[in-house]
Amino acid sequence: MNDYLKNIIRNIPEKPGCYQYYDDKGIIIYVGKAKNLKKRVSSYFTKNHDSPKTRILVSKIKDIRYIIVDTEADTLLLENNLIKEFQPRYNVLLKDDKSYPSIAIRNEFYPRVELTRQIIKNGSQYFGPYSNVPSVKVLLEFIHKLYPIRTCSLNLTPEKIAEGKYKVCLEYHIKRCLAPCVGLQKYEDYNKDIESIKEILKGNTNLVSDRIYNQMLEMAEKQEFELANELKNKYLLIENFKNKSTVVSNINYNIDVYSYDEDENSAFINYLNVHNGAIIQVYTFEYRKRIEESKEDLLGMGIVEMRERFGSKAKEIVVPFYPDLALEGVEYVIPQRGDKKKLLLLSTQNVRQYKIDKLKKAESLNPEQRNIRILKEIQKDLNIKELPVQIECFDNSNIQGTNPVSACVVFKMGKPSKKDYRHFNVKTVEGPDDFSTMREVVYRRYHRLLEEGSPLPQLIVIDGGKGQLSSACESLKSLGIYGKVAIVGIAKRLEEIYYPEDSIPLYLDKNSESLKVLQHLRDEAHRFGITFHRNQRSKSQVKSELDNIKGIGDETKRLLLKEFRSVKRIKAASQQELEKIVGKHKTLLLKKYFEDKSN
Incomplete structure (x- = not known):
């Protein structure tokens, strides 16, 4: 595995989705699904594979792309769509040395609907192939719940039925078959069900549900309420099947979906191509910004690029905002709810992930870039003048009022600099007085730095609320450096950030990297201070008795x-x-x- 692939794998998210392997010609050679993309893709390169075919596949992988989805169920559907669209060669050669299963509608007088791996040219109709046997079984179970067609292998020709050779079986008694074998179900009715099943397998579920809904209303008008209730149950069953997935949705026509994200230097655009309600193409790309292009211009450029590249003729395009582009016969839609909104959110999720992955790849090659980015984020979030290259944090420890001590930890470029940590035995304070202790140790720390001519930090963090912060500020004022160094307090209870002479705290996003660095500072100061306090207390206990x-x-x-x-x-x-x-x-x-x- 080369450095390029290592970098991709290092940044793959631990989310459900589908991955695609490309060869050196840019052709998809394998499509797979995973509950956890990072673990699954990594396993190809970290395990010893017994199968020579798998080893050959791994040797041919030159690029990796992936699509994240909302649920594990969606990974099955998306994988199946992609395999049918691109027909990667290793999806057929691998997978237990078998071909993928298909659903066959047999060429029989009363056709059976069943799973098969053998395609026989005998007039039967086949749908698939499907990438996952359990998903096929679920689909077949759904079909048999919806339509009570036969599952037996009897030779149901008109002559055999007329001879009266067959008897009803258990399937009839439990209402899973209407017994065409003894003439209890008419040929016309049975084949109407088969036609509906074909529409479902083609993906035209809306057509079937509309037909059932109209039949239900018709039966209700005729006051045939039992039949109407049966049709209602079928209608609800098929609606639930349609609504359970984003990857296969209620949309039964062709649309394109675009989403957009950007940073200072680049614009990122994700493209989804939806055909008959199924996502068959996902692609994310980047534009390097030049002068002052608007996001409307960039999205318009992306739409033209994708329509040319993939030959899309979609008459409806779902977008997050209207692009600066007019296309004849094409309607732009900004959905507010429903299936199109779900598809837009899925596209947005993928474009954001692409942006995050690009940033992680760059930072893994240049770790200092990540540190500077985080420091800039802290500078922006805390609204301080200088980039906080050096941050110092103070914490007091005086459990039960004994052996009061204080600790100062130092972070440089966002990372702990343990050689610069300092602890203080409190000299002028007796008992548990946090405010006076903070006043003393802050004064001692910066009085010494000023005497030595050592550089001051760009940011001081006080572990505590308004009282401890005010005490620290008094020391800075007496040293004449108040206002020259940024100082904040961080309270433990709700992670409030306090500023000097301001009673209203700042609340940072719980997931922000700025807050994580401040929490790390506070926790490290607490750990360092507690350790020193315990050592002092132990020494004092032993000394009082033996020394x-x-x-x-x-x-x-x-x-x-x-x-x-x-x-x-x-x-x-x-x-x-x-x-x-x-x-x-x-x-x-x-x-x-x-x-x-x-x-």
Whole structure:
């Protein structure tokens, strides 16, 4: 796998969809579907394949494209549409060394409708091939629910039926067949059902549902309510079948769908070609902007390009806005609801994904580009003057009022710079006073930087609300750098961003990269501060008990704690146990200290 393919696979989304493999001539050689596009496509290049045909396929892959859809069910339908349209050679050669299944309407007096893999030229009619056996079975089940046609393999010629050789079977008793074998269903009625089934398999479901609906109204007018209810159930069944998918929709005519997105340098256009309600072509492309082209101009250029390239003659084009292009005999539609709106949203989803993938590919080749983009986003979201190349964040830790400490973490180019982290033992504050602590450590940090002539950060982040932020600002004012460095506070509860002297907080989008960087800063400062606080508290607990005993040095203390694990256990140890570790003289010192303390 070359770097070009690696870069594509690295940025494929973990979403349902269809993927297409292209050879060095730009021809589609394989179409597949996946619940998770990234995992499925990656597996072709990371696994050892037993099948020589699969290994040959992988060796011929020179480009990969994909189409994301809303549901897993849509991947089956879209894959089938694409295979029928492009007939990729490896879709036939692979897949269990079998051809794809088709649905056959047998050339019989009472035709059967069944799944088959063998195409026999005997006058039977075939629909397909379909890429997935389960999807074919679902379609057949739907047909048999809608129309109770026979499933048996009896030779139902008029002569055999007239001879009375057959009897009704279980299918008749459970109302899944109307028993043409004994003459209980007329030939004309049976073949009307077969004609409707053919229309469904052609994709003309609207025609069938309209016919059933009219029959239902007719039966209701005649007050044949049982028949009307049966027709109503059939109508609802076929409507549910039509409405369950975006890829195969209620639209039974040819339309083109376009969507548009852009960034500073490029315009992106996605094109869907819908034929008889099925998507058969999806293509996304990019225009590099030149001077001051409007999005209306660019969309118009894209429409002309796609109509020429794919030979589209669609009389209706679905668009997100009206292009600056008039085409004779063509109507532009901006849908507000319904199937066309769903198709436009699907196209929009794909053009946005293309834009994201392009950005990820560029950033994977140049990681610094991504960091600068994120810093620009922070600069824009927080409305600060300078690009925040260096950001510093402060957090206080004083659990239960003991050992108050503070931490300062430093991010450079959006990434932690751990060598620049600093922690502070609070000197002028006693007890849990967050405001005074923040005032002290911010003053100490920037007083030192100013003395050393070190560069100041472009952004300071205070972990806390308005009170902690105000205290930090007081220190900056006393140092004469207030206003020269941007400073904000981030509150924990709702992730509010506070500005100095402004009571109204800013709320960033929960998914924005700016907020993620600020959260990472805050969490890293909290982690660093808590770790330092725990170490200080542990030292203080040990010191108060052992370091105050004259004659007990660091090595003796280390041996005691290694053996007994805690001061409490050292107190409870017997004289013999202690003597084994530190000798008789130091044992006497320990015992005397603990006895005096208890008295």
